[in-house]
Amino acid sequence: MNQLREYYERRELLSNLVLRELRSRYKRSALGWTWSLLNPLSSVLIYWVVFGVFLKVKAPIGDPSGQGNFVLFLLCALIPWNFFSNGVTQSIESLVVNAGLIRKVYFPRELLVASTIGGLLVTFMIELGVVIAILLIAGNMVLPWLPIVVLLVILQTLLVLGIGLLLSGANVYFRDVRHFVNLLMPMLFYSTPVVYPISYVPVNWQVAGRSIPLRSIYEMNPLVQLVGAYRALLYDLTFPSIGSLAYIAVWSIGLVLIGQFVFNRLDHRLAEEV
Amino acid sequence: MTAAVIVDHVSKRYRLYHERNQSLKASLLRGRRARYEDFMALNDVSFEIKEGTAFGLIGENGSGKSTMLKCMARILRPDGGSITTRGKLSALLELGAGFHPELSGRENVYLNGAILGLSRREIDARFDEIVDFSGIEQFIDAPVKNYSSGMYVRLGFAVAINVDPAVLLIDEVLAVGDQEFQNKCTEKISQFRREGRTIVVVSHALSSVRELCDEVALIEHGRLIQVGPAIDTIDHYLTEILSIDPATLGIARRSTGEIKLQGVELMGESGVLPGATALGDSVTFRIHFDALKPVSDPVFGMSLTSSDGVLVTGTNSRDQGLSLEISTGPGWIDLVVPRLLVSPGRYHVTGTIYDTTQMAPIHEVGDLHAFEVVEGNPKTSGIMSLGGTWRAGA
Numbered sequence: 185m186n187q188l189r190e191y192y193e194r195r196e197l198l199s200n201l202v203l204r205e206l207r208s209r210y211k212r213s214a215l216g217w218t219w220s221l222l223n224p225l226s227s228v229l230i231y232w233v234v235f236g237v238f239l240k241v242k243a244p245i246g247d248p249s250g251q252g253n254f255v256l257f258l259l260c261a262l263i264p265w266n267f268f269s270n271g272v273t274q275s276i277e278s279l280v281v282n283a284g285l286i287r288k289v290y291f292p293r294e295l296l297v298a299s300t301i302g303g304l305l306v307t308f309m310i311e312l313g314v315v316i317a318i319l320l321i322a323g324n325m326v327l328p329w330l331p332i333v334v335l336l337v338i339l340q341t342l343l344v345l346g347i348g349l350l351l352s353g354a355n356v357y358f359r360d361v362r363h364f365v366n367l368l369m370p371m372l373f374y375s376t377p378v379v380y381p382i383s384y385v386p387v388n389w390q391v392a393g394r395s396i397p398l399r400s401i402y403e404m405n406p407l408v409q410l411v412g413a414y415r416a417l418l419y420d421l422t423f424p425s426i427g428s429l430a431y432i433a434v435w436s437i438g439l440v441l442i443g444q445f446v447f448n449r450l451d452h453r454l455a456e457e458v
Numbered sequence: 459m460t461a462a463v464i465v466d467h468v469s470k471r472y473r474l475y476h477e478r479n480q481s482l483k484a485s486l487l488r489g490r491r492a493r494y495e496d497f498m499a500l501n502d503v504s505f506e507i508k509e510g511t512a513f514g515l516i517g518e519n520g521s522g523k524s525t526m527l528k529c530m531a532r533i534l535r536p537d538g539g540s541i542t543t544r545g546k547l548s549a550l551l552e553l554g555a556g557f558h559p560e561l562s563g564r565e566n567v568y569l570n571g572a573i574l575g576l577s578r579r580e581i582d583a584r585f586d587e588i589v590d591f592s593g594i595e596q597f598i599d600a601p602v603k604n605y606s607s608g609m610y611v612r613l614g615f616a617v618a619i620n621v622d623p624a625v626l627l628i629d630e631v632l633a634v635g636d637q638e639f640q641n642k643c644t645e646k647i648s649q650f651r652r653e654g655r656t657i658v659v660v661s662h663a664l665s666s667v668r669e670l671c672d673e674v675a676l677i678e679h680g681r682l683i684q685v686g687p688a689i690d691t692i693d694h695y696l697t698e699i700l701s702i703d704p705a706t707l708g709i710a711r712r713s714t715g716e717i718k719l720q721g722v723e724l725m726g727e728s729g730v731l732p733g734a735t736a737l738g739d740s741v742t743f744r745i746h747f748d749a750l751k752p753v754s755d756p757v758f759g760m761s762l763t764s765s766d767g768v769l770v771t772g773t774n775s776r777d778q779g780l781s782l783e784i785s786t787g788p789g790w791i792d793l794v795v796p797r798l799l800v801s802p803g804r805y806h807v808t809g810t811i812y813d814t815t816q817m818a819p820i821h822e823v824g825d826l827h828a829f830e831v832v833e834g835n836p837k838t839s840g841i842m843s844l845g846g847t848w849r850a851g852a
Contacts, residue, residue, distance in 0.1 A: 200572035288555035
């Protein structure tokens with residue numbers, strides 16, 4: 185509760201730090217903000233060519249939308265995934281990058297983590313807006329589902345914030361954390377149904393004569409649920425399962441609480457160690 | 459009077475790593491713990507800073523005084539004890555610390571202001587004043603990476619000073635910028651004092667600490683040695699820790715005040731000199747005093763300091779075996795100099811009266827008198843003349 189109040193009291197600082205993040209991101213580049221759209225565009229292109237054309241991954245037909253376009257199928261999951269991936273990797277670095285500030289001025293240091301994620305959130309919203317526009321042009325009437333999309337974005341932001349708080353403090357003490365996460369990120373990417381539909385994951389996997397319920401294990405990953413919910417709303421035009429939303433919410437809120445707790449513990453000697 | 463800052467049994471431990479485990483592998487190979495030694499930067503320090511006063515922290519390098527300031531600024535958290543502050547606190551630890559090089563001066567003013575706890579509306583209201591104070595109107599929309607270091611610091615100071623703090627922490631930062639800007643800073647700090655705000659200063663410049671501060675705390679090896687009136691603490695620091703005779707620095711110390719130095723008159727052969735004398739002339743320094751009660755056998759001292767602060771010479775009445783009995787009321791004592799052999803320039807006279815043990819000062823004045831020495835006979839170079847005579851050899 186205290187933490188919430190502190191966030192609220194320093195909301196102006198938070199918005200200023202987010203502005204700093206946004207203003208400085210594309211300073212001195214000729215294309216500027218165009219880059220924030222060019223980057224996802226290039227990855228969509230790559231995944232479409234490799235998975236859609238070469239490997240012939242078939243997008244499932246959306247129910248009830250009737251949509252079957254692989255690029256749209258990809259976009260609905262890839263854009264949220266990018267927010268997750270960039271949010272985690274950049275927020276982990278946020279304390280080390282701002283070491284000078286931490287050593288010389290006092291302010292709640294969580295704000296550095298939060299503002300990094302805040303900056304990416306703005307980019308994510310813009311990208312999501314573009315995706316929604318594309319979906320509307322393609323005939324997917326997503327507008328009625330937007331309130332739930334907003335809820336999902338909030339839950340995802342909390343999820344990223346929780347992981348950021350949990351790991352950014354640790355990264356100050358052990359710089360390996362960042363490398364470890366960089367190693368883990370591609371694994372997470374391929375164990376989440378972004379470039380392929382979840383139906384490609386076998387329900388049971390026979391190993392040495394024993395049956396492992398692979399799909400159930402796979403679905404324990406909250407990112408699977410998250411990506412699934414985005415797809416249900418944007419691609420299928422249907423309500424995601426309540427169980428899935430609740431599962432995401434438990435992970436998000438739980439991680440924020442744990443993250444904040446750990447951060448408070450590590451905050452103690454931050455100015456000396458960073 | 460209420461306390462603006464209460465420092466209550468504060469301890470701060472630093473870890474001095476021998477081999478630091480900044481990688482997980484190193485940590486696993488060497489066991490869970492990194493090898494480090496605890497270093498007590500602050501050890502059970504307690505004091506109070508009264509509201510509306512100026513408080514100084516002195517001590518040698520590494521004594522813990524800056525750590526103390528950082529604890530007050532909440533940058534570091536003490537391992538033991540607590541620090542309570544009343545009202546808003548602003549720290550001038552490093553000016554412009556929050557500046558982003560790629561952003562303009564204007565954007566950075568808003569950003570830095572927000573970091574220091576100002577709302578957007580408050581910054582709007584003070585923006586003109588901040589820019590005006592920094593004196594960089596024409597560059598305010600240029601990225602700060604193009605600023606000179608002086609401009610950078612000026613803008614940083616202007617923002618920090620406009621936070622409107624009840625308590626202002628200063629760490630040696632005033633030794634930056636040109637003379638004009640330093641005067642501006644000094645004036646601003648005097649204004650803060652007049653407005654009844656609390657100021658905490660960490661500095662090595664003892665004379666400015668003495669001028670500015672009401673109370674001073676001396677910290678050595680993380681422990682509080684002494685806290686009290688500025689003159690007492692500085693005196694203790696100089697004599698006990700630095701082993702410097704304060705009289706030679708022209709820094710007045712506490713005095714019992716039984717005899718007060720009134721002034722010095724320079725007398726030539728033909729009466730009182732109008733503040734100037736020539737090299738080689740005969741001069742008498744007449745030291746006037748006023749005794750509040752009879753004092754038996756005090757020791758009078760006098761030293762000359764050149765305008766660039768060099769102690770040129772010092773002498774006292776005990777060295778010549780002069781025994782004095784001072785009775786109540788005004789009086790004077792002469793130092794007769796047959797030939798004044800210091801080179802032309804301006805000199806300051808420090809006067810001292812010590813008790814008979816030469817341990818306790820009765821009165822000291824750092825700048826009792828100033829006078830000019832002009833070219834005379836003999837001519838000389840350097841800081842003095844030998845007064846010798848050349849003679850032809852065989």
